[in-house]
Structures are given as C-alpha cells and as structure tokens.
Amino acid sequence: MTANSTVLQDLPADLMRERLPRHVAVIMDGNGRWAKRRGMPRIMGHRRGVDVLKDLLRCCRDWGIEALTAYAFSTENWGRPVEEVEFLMTLFERVLRQELREMMQENVRIQFVGNLNALPKSLQEEIERSMAATQNNSGIRFTVATNYGGRQEIVQACRAIARKVEQGLLQPEQIDEALFERHLYTCGTCDPDLLIRTSGEMRISNFLLWQMAYAEIYVTDTLWPDFDRKEFHQALCDYQQRERRFGKL
Ligand code: IPE
Ligand code: IPE
Ligand code: MG
Numbered sequence: 001m002t003a004n005s006t007v008l009q010d011l012p013a014d015l016m017r018e019r020l021p022r023h024v025a026v027i028m029d030g031n032g033r034w035a036k037r038r039g040m041p042r043i044m045g046h047r048r049g050v051d052v053l054k055d056l057l058r059c060c061r062d063w064g065i066e067a068l069t070a071y072a073f074s075t076e077n078w079g080r081p082v083e084e085v086e087f088l089m090t091l092f093e094r095v096l097r098q099e100l101r102e103m104m105q106e107n108v109r110i111q112f113v114g115n116l117n118a119l120p121k122s123l124q125e126e127i128e129r130s131m132a133a134t135q136n137n138s139g140i141r142f143t144v145a146t147n148y149g150g151r152q153e154i155v156q157a158c159r160a161i162a163r164k165v166e167q168g169l170l171q172p173e174q175i176d177e178a179l180f181e182r183h184l185y186t187c188g189t190c191d192p193d194l195l196i197r198t199s200g201e202m203r204i205s206n207f208l209l210w211q212m213a214y215a216e217i218y219v220t221d222t223l224w225p226d227f228d229r230k231e232f233h234q235a236l237c238d239y240q241q242r243e244r245r246f247g248k249l
Pocket of ligand 3: 031
C-alpha cells in the first residue's frame with residue numbers, strides 16, 4: 001500500500017455521492033513495465049498489483065460504490081511465457097486463500113467470470129470455495145475476470161441459447177437483449193458505468209465487450225502498481241464531469 005492510500009478514507013468532499021458510478025471496471029495494466037523500470041522481474045509487478053487491487057476494493061467500499069470488476073487474466077494471456085502464466089495462477093490461488101477471512105469480515109461478495117474450467121484444478125477449488133463462502137454477503141460485489149475474453153463469453157452464451165432452441169425450450173423470436181444478457185457470465189450485475197485502464201493503452205483488450213456498450217472510459221498513464229486512492233479520486237472527478245447521453249439529446 002502506498003502512503004496516499006492510507007489517507008482519503010472518506011468520500012472526498014468534491015465528489016457528489018449521487019453521481020458516483022454504481023459499477024467500476026478496471027483493466028489493471030502495466031505491472032510488467034513497472035517492474036522493468038525498477039530493474040526487477042515482471043512478476044514483482046504482479047505481486048505489487050495485488051496490494052493495489054486490495055486497496056481499491058476497500059476504497060470502493062469506503063466510498064459507497066456497489067460493484068468492482070477487475071481484469072486479472074485474459075484468454076489471450078495464455079500466450080505469455082509459461083513461467084509468467086504459472087506464477088500468476090499460483091499467485092491468484094495464494095491470494096484467494098489468504099484473503100478469504102478478510103473478505104468475510106468486510107462483507108465482500110466475490111465472484112469470478114471467465115472460462116474457469118480451463119484453470120488449474122487447485123485454483124478452481126479455491127475459486128469455488130470463496131464464491132460459496134461469500135455468496136450471502138451483502139456488501140460490495142467484487143468480480144474477478146480470470147481466463148476471461150469478451151468474445152468467448154458471447155460465443156458461450158450463443159451456444160447455451162442455441163441448445164435451448166434445439167431442445168424446443170425457446171423460440172428464436174424470444175431471443176432479445178435481456179435474454180441474451182441472462183446467458184452472460186455477468187448476469188445479475190449492472191453494466192459498468194466507468195472503465196479505468198492504467199498505463200496509457202487506449203484499448204479494451206477483449207474485456208466486457210457487450211457490457212461496455214455505454215461505459216465511460218478513463219485512461220491514465222499511471223502504471224497499475226502505482227494506482228492509488230488519489231488516482232482513483234481523479235478518475236471519479238473526471239467521470240462526474242461527463243455527460244452521459246446514451247444516444248439521446
Ligand atoms: C497487467 O500487467 C497484468 C496482466 C495482464 C496479468 P501486464 O503484465 O500486462 O504489464 P505490462 O503491460 O506488460 O507492463
Ligand atoms: C489486458 O492487459 C488484460 C489484463 C489486464 C488481464 P494486456 O496487457 O494483456 O493487454 P494488451 O496485450 O496490452 O492489449
Ligand atoms: Mg499489459
């Protein structure tokens with residue numbers, strides 16, 4: 001945790017509570033570059049990135065944001081060197097095991113989205129355990145996108161719907177946006193109002209393609225391991241200046 005993150009416990013006075021995003025999504029990018037700039041191996045950036053995510057989750061809770069979704073591993077990230085992928089899988093598992101008690105204390109409801117069946121068995125078990133343990137918690141909804149790809153999510157929804165049509169449970173005419181949404185991993189969570197991407201890249205990288213239709217996008221050059229409450233405050237200030245028109249006038 002950085003020095004800045006220990007301050008700003010309460011909602012900063014210049015933010016309007018009624019104009020806060022209900023759901024914030026983050027593309028936590030730049031871990032590798034952060035480490036490289038310090039002459040450290042990339043994995044040190046991932047390790048530091050976990051602390052930053054923990055504090056952002058706490059900050060969202062402190063400031064009254066209902067839902068946080070974090071992009072932890074994309075379907076494309078399997079293309080990285082095997083040592084990095086293995087490190088990440090082990091890191092996810094260890095952090096989940098370590099943090100479950102605290103998440104219970106803080107009333108967090110955790111869920112995972114993505115093609116979870118392809119993850120290591122031991123990680124899948126930890127994921128199931130944490131989701132089951134926290135499912136009745138009433139606090140912030142924390143979603144971790146792991147082995148997640150927006151296209152993959154849409155394709156698996158199409159398959160599930162096609163199967164129902166094939167079985168005669170559904171008529172093609174009954175397929176509409178609301179029904180489609182119910183077949184996405186994110187069913188039950190409102191769409192993100194604000195997407196934050198760190199480390200300057202102006203792209204979505206296959207994250208929440210359907211759900212992001214009207215999200216406000218905020219990109220900062222700050223690398224993820226340096227993203228603190230002050231930075232988050234800045235993103236929220238920017239968000240509150242936006243006029244969300246949803247295609248209307
Ligand atoms: C984001 O940081 C974390 C994951 C994708 C798991 P990167 O690892 O992409 O860091 P950069 O973009 O190479 O700096
Ligand atoms: C997006 O970051 C995925 C995650 C943060 C998990 P990447 O670093 O994989 O994205 P690209 O390759 O720069 O688009
Ligand atoms: Mg990256």
